[in-house]
Amino acid sequence: MIRTTTPAALAEARAALEGHVGLVPTMGALHDGHLSLIDVARRAGARRIVVSVFVNPTQFDRADDLAAYPRDLDADAAALADAGVDLLYAPDAAAMYPDGFATSVTVDGVSARWEGVHRPGHFAGVATVVTKLINQTRPDIAVFGEKDWQQLALIRRCAADLDLTARIVAGPTIRAADGVALASRNAGLTAAQRALAPTLHQALRAVAAGADPAAEADSLLRNGFASVDYLALVDAATLEPVDPAARVEKRVLGAAWLGAVRLIDNVAA
Numbered sequence: 001m002i003r004t005t006t007p008a009a010l011a012e013a014r015a016a017l018e019g020h021v022g023l024v025p026t027m028g029a030l031h032d033g034h035l036s037l038i039d040v041a042r043r044a045g046a047r048r049i050v051v052s053v054f055v056n057p058t059q060f061d062r063a064d065d066l067a068a069y070p071r072d073l074d075a076d077a078a079a080l081a082d083a084g085v086d087l088l089y090a091p092d093a094a095a096m097y098p099d100g101f102a103t104s105v106t107v108d109g110v111s112a113r114w115e116g117v118h119r120p121g122h123f124a125g126v127a128t129v130v131t132k133l134i135n136q137t138r139p140d141i142a143v144f145g146e147k148d149w150q151q152l153a154l155i156r157r158c159a160a161d162l163d164l165t166a167r168i169v170a171g172p173t174i175r176a177a178d179g180v181a182l183a184s185r186n187a188g189l190t191a192a193q194r195a196l197a198p199t200l201h202q203a204l205r206a207v208a209a210g211a212d213p214a215a216e217a218d219s220l221l222r223n224g225f226a227s228v229d230y231l232a233l234v235d236a237a238t239l240e241p242v243d244p245a246a247r248v249e250k251r252v253l254g255a256a257w258l259g260a261v262r263l264i265d266n267v268a269a
């Protein structure tokens with residue numbers, strides 16, 4: 001596996017990759033959910049796999065959250081080499097945002113609600129870095145997890161609007177046996193909090209089956225969640241709230257805090 005840390009070195013290494021190229025953008029602290037996206041890329045036709053590991057500062061709305069985000073590049077590199085990845089791109093912030101950097105990509109509509117409200121600036125950071133990663137790598141496909149459903153919708157919109165040439169491919173959420181969605185942030189849960197974590201997925205499934213979101217949010221709070229940012233039935237494409245009877249593809253989105261860890265998850269409805 002080739003390792004690069006600058007856009008110029010990435011471009012050179014990318015030019016040497018022949019055939020259909022898949023990009024899997026990540027922020028590292030890799031788990032089986034990330035590794036599953038590599039398989040998704042291969043199943044979608046990628047013969048060469050590029051994985052980026054970049055903890056993108058512009059998508060964090062709180063400095064303490066950025067500082068505390070888990071990082072282990074050596075372990076990530078070992079896992080990616082094991083998974084047969086061809087190229088690891090791990091730039092630092094100065095390589096991605098050199099002095100004078102002044103551009104931001106904002107995507108209206110899909111970014112207005114939910115994460116957009118609770119994490120101001122987050123989606124502009126995501127859209128900007130994903131646009132850069134795709135432009136720098138020039139992959140045939142770029143793969144993103146369904147776990148961040150609103151992010152996926154935003155990236156699809158952004159790629160269509162800005163004529164990004166990569167096809168956006170979605171990978172299903174990978175869950176532990178008890179239903180908890182795999183996430184790098186889960187590492188911050190205490191054993192007691194981890195034992196409570198499946199109730200978020202259960203609440204989402206209950207809403208998908210017709211339960212009242214407000215009642216399910218109350219039940220999470222009674223069960224020991226510190227707060228619930230949102231729990232909502234939405235149009236899967238526009239992210240606007242919808243009536244359960246609406247004849248559109250629907251999704252239940254939720255984000256809630258267990259102690260200092262924010263869990264985010266979604267299911268089909």
Ligand code: PAF
Nearest residue numbers: 025026027056126129148
């Ligand atoms: O989902 C993530 O890990 C990040 O938001 C992404 C897409 C890699 C952009 O930094």
